[in-house]
Amino acid sequence: MVMNSNNNRVEHFDSHETETTAIKLHTQISMPEIHQVRLPPKITALHKLKHRLSEIFFPDDPFHRFKNQPSFTKFILALQFFFPIFHWAPQYNLSLLRRDVISGLTIASLAIPQGISYAKLANLPPIVGLYSSFVPPLIYSVLGSSRHLGVGPVSIASLVMGSMLSETVSYSHDPILYLQLAFTATFVAGLFQASLGILRLGFVIDFLSKATLVGFMAGAAIIVSLQQLKGLLGIVHFTPKMQIIPVLISVYKQKDEWSWQTIIMGIGFLLFLLTTRHISLRKPKLFWVSAAAPLTSVILSTLLVFLLRHKAHKISVIGYLPKGLNPPSVNLLYFNGPHLALAIKTGIATGILSLTEGIAVGRTFASLKNYQVDGNKEMMAIGLMNIAGSCSSCYVTTGSFSRSAVNYNAGAQTAVSNIIMATAVLVTLLFLMPLFYYTPNVVLAAIIIAAVIGLIDYQAAYKLWKVDKLDFLACICSFFGVLFISVPLGLSIAVAISVFKILLHVSRPNTLVLGNIPGTQIFHNINQYKEALRVPSILILAIESPIYFANSTYLQERILRWVREEEECIKANNGSSLKCVILDMTAVTAIDTSGLETLYELRKMLESRSLQLVLVNPVGNVMEKLHMSKVLDTFGLRGVYLTVGEAVADITSGKAQP
Amino acid sequence: MVMNSNNNRVEHFDSHETETTAIKLHTQISMPEIHQVRLPPKITALHKLKHRLSEIFFPDDPFHRFKNQPSFTKFILALQFFFPIFHWAPQYNLSLLRRDVISGLTIASLAIPQGISYAKLANLPPIVGLYSSFVPPLIYSVLGSSRHLGVGPVSIASLVMGSMLSETVSYSHDPILYLQLAFTATFVAGLFQASLGILRLGFVIDFLSKATLVGFMAGAAIIVSLQQLKGLLGIVHFTPKMQIIPVLISVYKQKDEWSWQTIIMGIGFLLFLLTTRHISLRKPKLFWVSAAAPLTSVILSTLLVFLLRHKAHKISVIGYLPKGLNPPSVNLLYFNGPHLALAIKTGIATGILSLTEGIAVGRTFASLKNYQVDGNKEMMAIGLMNIAGSCSSCYVTTGSFSRSAVNYNAGAQTAVSNIIMATAVLVTLLFLMPLFYYTPNVVLAAIIIAAVIGLIDYQAAYKLWKVDKLDFLACICSFFGVLFISVPLGLSIAVAISVFKILLHVSRPNTLVLGNIPGTQIFHNINQYKEALRVPSILILAIESPIYFANSTYLQERILRWVREEEECIKANNGSSLKCVILDMTAVTAIDTSGLETLYELRKMLESRSLQLVLVNPVGNVMEKLHMSKVLDTFGLRGVYLTVGEAVADITSGKAQP
Secondary structure (H helix, E strand, O other): OOOOOOOOOOOOOOOOOOOHHHHHHHHHHHHHHHOOOOOOOOOOHHHHHHHHHHHHHOOOOOOHHHOOOOHHHHHHHHHHHHOOHHHHHHHOOHHHHHHHHHHHHHHHHHHHHHHHHHHHHOOOOHHHHHHOOOHHHHHHHHHOOOOOOEEEOOHHHHHHHHHHHHOOOOOOOOHHHHHHHHHHHHHHHHHHHHHHHHOOOHHHHHHOOHHHHHHHHHHHHHHHHHHOHHHHHOOOOOOOOOOHHHHHHHHHHOHHHOOHHHHHHHHHHHHHHHHHHHHHHHOHHHHHHHHHHHHHHHHHHHHHHHHOOOOOOOOOEOOOOOOOOOOOOHHHOOOOOOOHHHHHHHHHHHHHHHHHHHHHHHHHHHHHOOOOOOHHHHHHHHHHHHHHHHOOOOOOOEEEHHHHHHHHHOOOOOOHHHHHHHHHHHHHHHHHHHHHOOOEHHHHHHHHHHHHHOOOOHHHHHHHHHHOHHHHHHHHHHHHHHHHHOHHHHHHHHHHHHHHHHHHHHHOOOEEEEEEOOOOOOEEEOOOOOOOEOOOOEEEEEEOOOEOHHHHHHHHHHHHHHHHHHHHHHHHHOOOOOOEEEEEOOOOOOEOHHHHHHHHHHHHHHHHOOOEEEEEOOOHHHHHHHHHOOHHHHHOHHHEEOOHHHHHHHHHOOOOOO | OOOOOOOOOOOOOOOOOOOHHHHHHHHHHHHHHHOOOOOOOOOOHHHHHHHHHHHHHOOOOOOHHHOOOOHHHHHHHHHHHHOOHHHHHHHOOHHHHHHHHHHHHHHHHHHHHHHHHHHHHOOOOHHHHHHOOOHHHHHHHHHOOOOOOEEEOOHHHHHHHHHHHHOOOOOOOOHHHHHHHHHHHHHHHHHHHHHHHHOOOHHHHHHOOHHHHHHHHHHHHHHHHHHOHHHHHOOOOOOOOOOHHHHHHHHHHOHHHOOHHHHHHHHHHHHHHHHHHHHHHHOHHHHHHHHHHHHHHHHHHHHHHHHOOOOOOOOOEOOOOOOOOOOOOHHHOOOOOOOHHHHHHHHHHHHHHHHHHHHHHHHHHHHHOOOOOOHHHHHHHHHHHHHHHHOOOOOOOEEEHHHHHHHHHOOOOOOHHHHHHHHHHHHHHHHHHHHHHHOEHHHHHHHHHHHHHOOOOHHHHHHHHHHOHHHHHHHHHHHHHHHHHOHHHHHHHHHHHHHHHHHHHHHOOOEEEEEEOOOOOOEEEOOOOOOOEOOOOEEEEEEOOOEOHHHHHHHHHHHHHHHHHHHHHHHHHOOOOOOEEEEEOOOOOOEOHHHHHHHHHHHHHHHHOOOEEEEEOOOHHHHHHHHHOOHHHHHOHHHEEOOHHHHHHHHHOOOOOO
């Protein structure tokens, strides 16, 4: 026979019979030599702290390659560490370049209309969107560790920046102040992102769970699309508010401003863009269809408006755009004055959001090609590129999902594709700006709508509902928070729900009653395994969480309730009275001082009712704390066992004296 | 031989040899019938939700006594449930009354000077302290379920109320507004407390961990003592600030106001009070020595000042106090106006603090006498007594530790001792008020200092340091937060650190490498059990936490690092190459959608490196989610095992085809 048990750190013993008597016999023989729960090896507090800190801040052990290397190699490795370009540039060749040029030109054709559109989404002049597609990609190509990330402005960050700044400052009333705040927010976002990376606090963005992001993105996509009704319907006087209700009211109230030419053109191009998107989704090989569609739409619509320029006055166009490279904007950074708090808030919100998108996109494509992206290093790269961007008339940029997908599908091999894209943007900025004079705003609105509709991932939401109701709740709350309250508040709600979910789980952990599976020494949850039987006069409970201040009171009450219910059940069935409560501590991975006190209290309370409390299999650090706090001493030699099987055998054998 | 394993829900198998070949043989024989991880029984989402909610809100199953009872019994039980007085009053007899009268009079002798002193701490007129020792105890005796709680104002809540209100409103400048705000804050505190009880959200106060409270109380005690320097030194013009530095500066600056008569008297009585406290601490039987000391001090000092009234003008006295019962104060409640937010904030802060003290004190004495106090019911009782108090000129009251200790030691049997105390206070209010005319303020300062010094629990802090460094850090931060910043901010810091500690633990869980203990089938942490050996070409990892959105990225990176390190180690030792990674999921008590995705990703990434990923022993709800999300299907039949032993045996036997 076999002595299996429900434990994580069990000892081996050697019986071959199934009956209790045999177990008794066995335990008497083998107990002295094998049944001790061991303390972990002693290490100093300083060493423990060092280990703990290295787990918190350096879980990926980034310096492992530096170990045992000569100092010149170390220097080279450090250079490669901080500037990944030194890692791949030496092996760069013409065949790689050829593929990078193709993918770079492909994303440029997407980047130019996207840059103009997203800048309008942030209420910034269209040219800022192009500037933002020039400097940041160049910086990222030197610092970034992803080979497929396409860098540029993204819809969510643009939307959040636009909505947060416009609530206080209007671009049309005070363009200089608005620009100042936008660049300052970008600077703050970059500083925040780089600091997270340098301080290795990247785990902060993990608190935006995917579930809440699904809801947030869908809400934001709807908000953005509604905002685009202004352009799509040709409305001139539109509400600056972002919530769904005022926007719909505004659309309805201004219906005398609707222009049918604009509407027809808008819907036409929207249908064109959605169709191309659909084609590319169906056949990934035809990715270039949707990639080229925005530029095609811009060219076609511009031509159309140019040809009809004497007949279609009602269609509003971008108008004059200045030629030339990014002007410096250090002088526009704004570090005092009444709106500084707003700029900082906006910077942090857009910083977190763009970081989340950038890291997630980088990781996604890295895992497709089976290389790893270092989260903290990516944060530094994205942060530095935004700091540099804020000094050269760029607003918040990051790794964009749509650009990266196109980049990946077009066969990009290294960050050189970003350099090619930047060069194409450079040519546009220097020579092609006048061509955009007749580009209608409606086509930009159509491009934005077509882009953000992809963010509404109802299938993911349905999957959340099916698998995890609480995750679905988080998703729904952030969705409605964005839709009806405001974008930053929706974001806060999303984070709060995520944190609340953790706290709820921590403060109300599971306790399970274990029963013996007849004919074995296995102890299992009696709900999951219907054949498991309760051991007469013993109550076996498994605690499925660390014991903390946040749940120690609950656990104490819950365990006492289990005891009460067991006693009532015994009374009803005239069973033998309860003698012992066994706590299986296998899943109690940590304990704090409140938890230790609870165990001590519990033992005392049960003792006063003539019930013995026995612990089974405390893990390393729990064992250590039990020992240090002297709680272990109160349990004594016969109070801690290594397996439930041993504990039951020892208690039923009746020799419970120490 | 035996097949023990490191698992929580293991199955039994039946081999008798130690060699791998034997294991192979064995697994081939018994695998088909026993080695399946089972899904928990199917229950509907609604049922699951019901169960979950009942665990969150009714962990103690308060209505279990109502089950299967006739409706009249149900009515009686409900009456007893809401008014515990009906529970014990029918059995009340003269012998109990005798002991309650003794203890009631003893706490009255403490309550009267305490009431006056604590009211001064809250910057309220002394009479309000006596009012607060009359109405609330009466209400508590009807609603409360603790038999030993002595009800009245407490130092911490008084201090917090005083400090928060005085920052904006000064009692001496606008007494009516100050009273309005104090009573409104009391009303809010009561409402908040009762709502927590009614909504069964009592677990909110669990987030004030004991560790942070130790620091908070010590800091508050020092702040309070420093504030009393005003009374002790006889200073007239004193800073209204609470932080340590401005108070010390103010003490130094006003040193020409120091009065030597006051100082001598103050230090004399302080020494007397501290000595009696020391005696009672040494010999608990002499509890009455410290219980009677405050009243003795008040009587002696009053007599002294009365006799020396023509010589000692410099000693400031309480002065005229109105006779008579609590006047109604409903008309003073303040529900609009500029200071409402302050009243609400103060109410919530004092409400949480007084609740924490009341519940903790009730539980402490209940556990000494082995009965249980229902946290949620106590919250309702304390809340209702504060709401009633706010309408009858009382400020925040709760179960006071000092009164309850005296009550308990004096032999109180039921809440009748509170009624006796209230009666004694009533007599005082009606007839004895003029006697306090000459009571010097300095003796009140001495009483307060002697009382709060007991809150500095340096032994508890030392124990925290020894057992749990992170708990100690929380303690120290809340201590300095209170001392140098402000009381409510210190409280917020304390809560934030507690929550941060949980989040840190959740976002950086342990992963352990398991090894085989030679000659057995046991798999243990190789750090804790030095004899454990790695299994060639298999890496066995135990994850010690639920897999959440907050840690899934970390876990993925950490596991990949383990794999990398293992591969490097194998390369260095020319071992056989890594074939398989086994994840022991025993302590993974929950998983969310991000966690599921991580497992899926991880399997894919390892597969592309020709490594197999195998799960061992997913518990009930994790198994269920793996199944629902279809992640289980990707693992296949040979991807999930019940025990590490089985998994290793099956993989090393090389028959890993499905």
